[in-house]
Amino acid sequence: MVAKPKKPKSPGGELDILRRIRIFAGTRSGGVRLGIGDDCAILRAKPGEEIAVTTDLSIDGRHFRLGWHPPESVGHRTLARGLSDLAAMGARPLAAFVSLGLPPSLTSSLGRQKPWVDRFYNGFLSLANTHKTPLAGGDLAESPLALADVVLLGAVPQGRAMLRSTARPGDVLYVTGSLGGAASALLQLTAITANHPELAFPRRIPTRLVSVLQPHLYPEPRIAQGLRLQRRRIASAAIDVSDGLSTDLAHLCEESGVAAELDAASVPIAPGASLDQALHGGEDYELLFTASPAVRVPPAIAGVPLTPIGRIVRRRSGSPQILLATSKGQVPLEPRGWEHFSPQ
Amino acid sequence: MVAKPKKPKSPGGELDILRRIRIFAGTRSGGVRLGIGDDCAILRAKPGEEIAVTTDLSIDGRHFRLGWHPPESVGHRTLARGLSDLAAMGARPLAAFVSLGLPPSLTSSLGRQKPWVDRFYNGFLSLANTHKTPLAGGDLAESPLALADVVLLGAVPQGRAMLRSTARPGDVLYVTGSLGGAASALLQLTAITANHPELAFPRRIPTRLVSVLQPHLYPEPRIAQGLRLQRRRIASAAIDVSDGLSTDLAHLCEESGVAAELDAASVPIAPGASLDQALHGGEDYELLFTASPAVRVPPAIAGVPLTPIGRIVRRRSGSPQILLATSKGQVPLEPRGWEHFSPQ
Numbered sequence: 245m246v247a248k249p250k251k252p253k254s255p256g257g258e259l260d261i262l263r264r265i266r267i268f269a270g271t272r273s274g275g276v277r278l279g280i281g282d283d284c285a286i287l288r289a290k291p292g293e294e295i296a297v298t299t300d301l302s303i304d305g306r307h308f309r310l311g312w313h314p315p316e317s318v319g320h321r322t323l324a325r326g327l328s329d330l331a332a333m334g335a336r337p338l339a340a341f342v343s344l345g346l347p348p349s350l351t352s353s354l355g356r357q358k359p360w361v362d363r364f365y366n367g368f369l370s371l372a373n374t375h376k377t378p379l380a381g382g383d384l385a386e387s388p389l390a391l392a393d394v395v396l397l398g399a400v401p402q403g404r405a406m407l408r409s410t411a412r413p414g415d416v417l418y419v420t421g422s423l424g425g426a427a428s429a430l431l432q433l434t435a436i437t438a439n440h441p442e443l444a445f446p447r448r449i450p451t452r453l454v455s456v457l458q459p460h461l462y463p464e465p466r467i468a469q470g471l472r473l474q475r476r477r478i479a480s481a482a483i484d485v486s487d488g489l490s491t492d493l494a495h496l497c498e499e500s501g502v503a504a505e506l507d508a509a510s511v512p513i514a515p516g517a518s519l520d521q522a523l524h525g526g527e528d529y530e531l532l533f534t535a536s537p538a539v540r541v542p543p544a545i546a547g548v549p550l551t552p553i554g555r556i557v558r559r560r561s562g563s564p565q566i567l568l569a570t571s572k573g574q575v576p577l578e579p580r581g582w583e584h585f586s587p588q
Numbered sequence: 589m590v591a592k593p594k595k596p597k598s599p600g601g602e603l604d605i606l607r608r609i610r611i612f613a614g615t616r617s618g619g620v621r622l623g624i625g626d627d628c629a630i631l632r633a634k635p636g637e638e639i640a641v642t643t644d645l646s647i648d649g650r651h652f653r654l655g656w657h658p659p660e661s662v663g664h665r666t667l668a669r670g671l672s673d674l675a676a677m678g679a680r681p682l683a684a685f686v687s688l689g690l691p692p693s694l695t696s697s698l699g700r701q702k703p704w705v706d707r708f709y710n711g712f713l714s715l716a717n718t719h720k721t722p723l724a725g726g727d728l729a730e731s732p733l734a735l736a737d738v739v740l741l742g743a744v745p746q747g748r749a750m751l752r753s754t755a756r757p758g759d760v761l762y763v764t765g766s767l768g769g770a771a772s773a774l775l776q777l778t779a780i781t782a783n784h785p786e787l788a789f790p791r792r793i794p795t796r797l798v799s800v801l802q803p804h805l806y807p808e809p810r811i812a813q814g815l816r817l818q819r820r821r822i823a824s825a826a827i828d829v830s831d832g833l834s835t836d837l838a839h840l841c842e843e844s845g846v847a848a849e850l851d852a853a854s855v856p857i858a859p860g861a862s863l864d865q866a867l868h869g870g871e872d873y874e875l876l877f878t879a880s881p882a883v884r885v886p887p888a889i890a891g892v893p894l895t896p897i898g899r900i901v902r903r904r905s906g907s908p909q910i911l912l913a914t915s916k917g918q919v920p921l922e923p924r925g926w927e928h929f930s931p932q
Contacts, residue, residue, distance in 0.1 A: 286640055288746070299725065332628075386650060407626055
């Protein structure tokens with residue numbers, strides 16, 4: 245209450261926006277017993293389930309750019325980050341919460357155009373709907389900088405969450421889908437916005453570019469795949485590829501106290517992407533998981549291929565944590581993916 | 589991944605800060621089965637319990653000021669907001685999550701001084717410890733604007749959460765503690781920082797001022813009181829006084845479809861505060877609740893007094909939602925408390 249506290253209710257105020265979100269969001273669906281409008285939302289898991297929680301903060305200029313990303317994409321991407329964390333644990337989504345900090349210009353209409361915030365919610369709720377994830381609450385504040393903090397809650401049977409810390413030497417390393425697509429699309433988005441300022445968003449993206457940019461603008465979290473890996477007890481450990489394969493594999497090795505060997509030729513590279521983008525580009529939101537060689541791993545789940553790309557080995561002091569096998573022999577693979585908050 | 593993604597691990601990077609938070613936070617305590625370090629935290633409620641969730645976004649210049657508030661107070665206040673929401677539902681705290689967006693200057697040491705972020709966590713974790721609330725995760729991002737989004741999870745027996753929407757005509761209206769203290773202290777803080785720029789925080793507050801400013805800098809959420817009201821089935825409805833009595837009572841009336849009469853002479857006013865501050869000042873984090881006249885309400889819970897301040901009446905179209913009874917008769921009471929996001 246640092247700003248002047250005495251203001252009457254007004255159109256465009258918090259109450260008004262909460263009313264609009266209530267309309268956007270179907271409350272009291274699924275595990276949500278009480279949604280937006282009270283001091284807390286109330287959620288119910290099934291007996292014997294634990295609750296998985298993840299929070300992801302997205303900031304203009306850092307995780308998205310108002311001038312580059314259509315508002316629908318910002319909404320989609322902020323939710324996809326959290327859903328992907330649930331997928332990596334093998335959790336089924338229970339509810340989403342979104343806290344927005346927005347400058348006033350993004351909450352008001354411009355002529356006939358919908359306000360930015362409405363288009364943000366359209367993108368957010370469209371993906372939420374795909375994964376049966378009700379929006380159960382959130383917070384709103386005026387902010388000179390646009391930002392969204394998204395919280396996802398999921399449910400997973402007790403003791404059955406897939407962890408980063410349980411990979412064992414001998415396990416085979418797998419990845420879902422293909423890698424590098426988001427990094428390749430981001431590069432193209434950068435080029436497009438640099439060469440064609442007239443295309444600068446939030447205008448509509450020309451149709452011919454939508455499919456090219458899709459992997460960056462509208463990544464698909466692997467909820468169905470994570471759930472199947474957990475329910476069939478296929479994975480011995482899992483993490484999502486949000487920061488880049490080299491970095492996320494290093495996280496998994498670190499937490500499990502193991503090392504890994506990666507086969508460069510086996511890494512599934514997205515159309516148009518390079519091996520470098522597949523190894524180090526982030527935000528593909530595929531799942532990286534390990535499985536005992538004794539476990540039968542299906543070639544695909546719900547249409548998304550599962551590809552063996554290497555193996556987990558014992559960690560030896562003095563040896564690199566990750567070795568990349570190429571046609572020219574083995575080279576150490578340093579984590580060169582995305583790390584937030586490092587000095588530039 | 590809009591910023592340049594290819595950066596090696598580095599001191600001061602996310603991993604480094606997460607390691608420090610792991611030290612700050614006791615993970616795997618209480619209901620937290622898996623804390624910081626995996627894709628999600630894993631929480632466990634008791635059989636038959638539901639999960640209460642609240643998120644609160646605090647932004648520099650809006651909810652706190654880096655130049656006014658000691659970092660410990662910012663940490664305390666951001667957590668107090670969420671704990672107070674749990675208190676209002678009668679939930680016991682399960683875990684807290686904090687997403688921070690911070691400029692680099694707040695995460696690095698200045699000579700012998702601790703970094704701002706360490707002092708933030710000291711304030712946060714000190715209050716968390718008081719209320720047995722483990723810090724189970726969060727997110728970090730570099731941001732030109734300092735901000736904290738805090739998520740609190742609590743547990744409450746199925747169907748027993750205290751709601752805003754269940755007050756009935758005839759119920760008596762109560763408030764815990766006293767009101768207006770935070771608004772009065774904020775006014776003094778404003779005067780101090782205006783008249784004595786040499787006192788500007790984040791330097792230490794002179795001891796003589798600590799108790800004066802306490803209600804604003806270190807408000808006490810009413811967790812024990814909320815739990816008792818819920819467990820003894822005393823309250824028929826509840827809300828926390830975060831935005832000001834006039835505004836929060838209006839929320840409760842709105843959600844319950846009722847009206848209220850308030851006795852001005854009964855409102856417990858904090859030492860040094862005015863009736864106006866008690867009626868409209870926010871951030872006292874007391875509980876406002878209703879109880880059937882047939883229910884025995886104790887005079888105090890855990891040393892905090894419970895004061896009857898009015899009653900719930902039937903809503904009549906054309907009549908004001910809240911009437912304030914004063915020595916000069918009844919006057920309508922408009923909600924004049926804090927509403928975020930209104931046009932100035």
